[in-house]
Amino acid sequence: MFFNKSIFFNMLLAVYLYFLLGFSWWASALIVTIFACTPICVLLGAILEKLIIIISIAMHVYTSIFAFSHNWVKGIFTLVLPGISEIYWFIADGCENGFNNSLFCTISLWYVLGLVIVFIMPHFTDWNKPPRLS
Numbered sequence: 001m002f003f004n005k006s007i008f009f010n011m012l013l014a015v016y017l018y019f020l021l022g023f024s025w026w027a028s029a030l031i032v033t034i035f036a037c038t039p040i041c042v043l044l045g046a047i048l049e050k051l052i053i054i055i056s057i058a059m060h061v062y063t064s065i066f067a068f069s070h071n072w073v074k075g076i077f078t079l080v081l082p083g084i085s086e087i088y089w090f091i092a093d094g095c096e097n098g099f100n101n102s103l104f105c106t107i108s109l110w111y112v113l114g115l116v117i118v119f120i121m122p123h124f125t126d127w128n129k130p131p132r133l134s
Contacts, residue, residue, distance in 0.1 A: 016116075020109055022100070048118045059111050063089055066104060 017028040060082045066089060068075030078085035086108065093104045 013116075016113065021106075021113070048114055052114055052118050055111065055114060059086065059107070062104075062107070066093075 011032075014028045014032045017023040017031060018025060023031070063082070063086050064075060064078050067078035067085065078089070090105055090108045093102050096102075097105075099105045
C-alpha cells in the first residue's frame, strides 16, 4: 500500500502547528521532522506519557482557578466535571477574548497537542506504543 499512516500523521501535526499555534512553516517542518524519526519519537512519547498526568492535574487546577475567578457556582461545576468544563471554558474564553489573544486558549491548544502525541500518535504510526519509563 502506497499510503503511509506515519506521513499522514506528520502532515496533520504540521497543519496543527502552523494554523492553530501560529508556528512558521520552517518551525513546523523542523518539529515534524523530529517526530518522523522513530527512535526520537518513541523516547519523546515515553517522556510525554509520564508528564501528561502532571500536566492534566495542573491544567485542571488552572481551569478551576479560572472558573472561580468568574463565578463560584461555575467553579464548583468545573471541579466536578473536569473534561466538559475545560471545553466550556476554552470556548467561552476564546469567544470573549479571541482565541489567539487568550492565554487559557493557548495553554489548552498546547495541552491538546500533548494529548494527541501521547494517545493518538501510536495508532497512526507504524511503531508500537511507546515503552513506559519505570
